[in-house]
Amino acid sequence: MTDHTPVLRLEDIVKTFPGVRALDGVSFNVLPGEVHALMGENGAGKSTLMKVLGGILQPNEGRIFIEEEPTVMTTPVQAKAKGVVFIHQELSLADELTVAENIFLGELPLKSFGRVDWGTLYDDTNAILKQLNVGFDAKTRVGDLSIANQQMVEIARALTVDPKAVIFDEPTASLTDAEKVVLFDVISGLQSKGVGIIYISHRMEEIFKITDRISVLRDGQYRGTLNTRETNEEEVTHLMIGRKLDLSRNESHHELGDVALEVRGLSCGKLFQDVSFNVRRGEVLGFYGLVGAGRTEIAETLFGLRDPSAGQILLNGQEVRIKSPIEAIGHGISLVPEDRKGQGLVLGMNCRDNMTLPQVDDLTAGPFVSDGAEIAIFDQYRDKLDIRTPGWRQTVGNLSGGNQQKIVIGKWLSMRPEVLIVDEPTRGIDVGSKSEIHNLIRDLAAQGFAVIVISSEMPEVLHVSDRIVAMYSGRVMREFTSDEVTEDSLIQAISGITGDKVA
Incomplete structure (x- = not known):
């Protein structure tokens, strides 16, 4: 981080909607070459503040300065022209267009008589994609890309201009670990050029890994700025929600009921093979594994969205065949999707x-x-x-x-329902709401529901689960009880290392 004049500064920003004061005198700045985290609970005002900054919304009061020059931005195009680029959490791509057309939409290079210069367009796009180290090219149809690669296209848009500040809103929500490394390299490259980065994320490990400062909003008001190296998760959380959270592992021992759901040797083509497990009433069964391990596909099969190629599904000891979500609901299975x-x-x-x-x-x-x-x-x-x-x-x-x-x-x-399946229950949710959802899941189990939780977050699956099924490449590697599992053993299992207790 450098100590120069802020590349961007907001002063006493107020934004109201009918009956709601979304921003109440918020001030904020980002320095050249720094990564400045903006944190707060859902509804704290982060997105509204960034929409003001990105020209999507206009403030009722307050001023915006770019390199200390007063600036008014009434549209996103105007904001981008002034060097402020907003990479949204929600994808805003045209599926039927190519990667190149999406990246340069509205700014296509032209020849005489208004014709598109396709050669220049593809060359410029491929040069940007090379920086991102992606496995697709300029002519790829965006609708054919995975969600993670579509996110990389969104990020590529920021590299078409010479930005002064780039806003990343939950940029890793759809990225694999390998793609996160590429993203962080891109951010590092922007820093080296003196670009200020505003980084919005609920993932504490990312915040403490790549940011220099952390500013916090709560209830539309600015609550303070902390130097990342001089603070910790507990202090940031307290500033965000005004209270301490219970982040301990699940140690509840309420009485469990009969087996509600049993799966025997379930397979679905190449997605997952020979999966067996059961879940009892009053129990939370966690599924943990890397992207592509087959967890979500198992849930979709149980809910009738996929046809199994082998195996049995038993509810209350009776085999059932589920061909559609309507049949799943009729059998008492519900799915909260990812x-x-x-x-x-x-x-x-x-x-x-x-x-x-x-x-x-x-x-x-x-x-x-x-x-x-x-x-x-x-x-x-x-x-x-x-x-x-x-x-x-x-x-x-x-x-x-x-x-x-x-x-x-x-x-x-x-x-x-007899069985409630919850896939990624807290994705994109702030730390305070995460705690509420976790407590809700535990309460549902205590009421006698059989609950299956699928999560990519180790602290989450450890916190809510009575047992944990670890998956790797479409197979169950190990099954742990909450009192025997360790972080090391869980990591080994989802990495394909079976250890001495194979399920």
């Missing part, structure tokens, strides 16, 4: 309609859906899960990530 926005919610609908969507047919009064029955279900689970929303009419897309996740969980709990 992608809550894409698969778990209809973002333009209100909270009530999202929560009751799977059971609309059961809530009809004649030809119409019973508003009273829907509202009663919403009210019950809003109170039960502590969902923070002004009311059922609130559009789900306007809720924080943590409250959106609670809506999805409430939707499936209202179906009274």
Whole structure:
């Protein structure tokens, strides 16, 4: 980090929406060549502040300075022209266009008579992609890329200009460990050129690995800035949420019930093979493994989204064959998907309609859906899960990530499932809401639900699980109880090292 004039400075920014003061006099700056983390709970104001900075929203009060020059940015294009590039968490790519067309959208190099200079376009794009060390080229159709590679295309957009400041909003949410290394190298390269980096992430290990300073927002207000090397996770968390969290491992020992779900020798082509496990009522069974280990694919098979090629699924000791999600729901299996926005919610609908969507047919009064029955279900689970929303009419897309996740969980709990599968329960959720979701999962188990949790985060799977199934390359490597598992043994198992206790 250097000690020069800030490349970017915000002074007393206020942004209000009807009935909400989203930003309340926030000041913030980023120095040339530094990585400055911006942290806070979902709903703290981080995204609103960055949208103001990126020209998407205009502040009601306050000023923006670029290299100490007062600046007004009314559009993202104007912000980019002034050297401020915003890489969004939510992908904003056109699937049918090539990588090159997406990266230079709106800025395509032209020949005479307005014709696109395709040669220059592809050459310039491939030069950028070479910096990112990706395995695709300029002519690749974006819709054919994985989500992780689409994220790399978003990052490539920032390299088309000579930026003064680059905003990264949860950039690693969809990246593998190898792709994270490439991203951090790109950030390091930008730092060496004097570019200021604003880094928004809920992942503490990343924050403490690559940032120089950490600024915290809470309830739309600036709460302070800390030097990363001089602070710790506990201090940052306390600044974010105003309280301490219980980050201890799961040591609950409530009585377990009968086996609710048993899987014997389940396979699905090359995705996973010969998987066997069971989960009892009152138990949380964790699944842990690297990307591609087959965890999500197992959940999708249990929920009827994939056809197994071999094996048996037993519910309450009776074999069942599940051909569709409707059949899974009928058998008492519910799935909270990994992608809550894409698969778990209809973002333009209100909270009530999202929560009751799977059971609309059961809530009809004649030809119409019973508003009273829907509202009663919403009210019950809003109170039960502590969902923070002004009311059922609130559009789900306007809720924080943590409250959106609670809506999805409430939707499936209202179906009274035998088995609840939760895939990546806290992805993209702040540390305070993570704690609430973890406590909720433990409470559901205590109420007698059989819960399966799939997570890529070791602290999470250790914290909530009674037993942990470790997977590698489509196979179960080991099964641990919560009192015997260690971080080293878990890492060995998901790396393909079987040890002395093979499942």
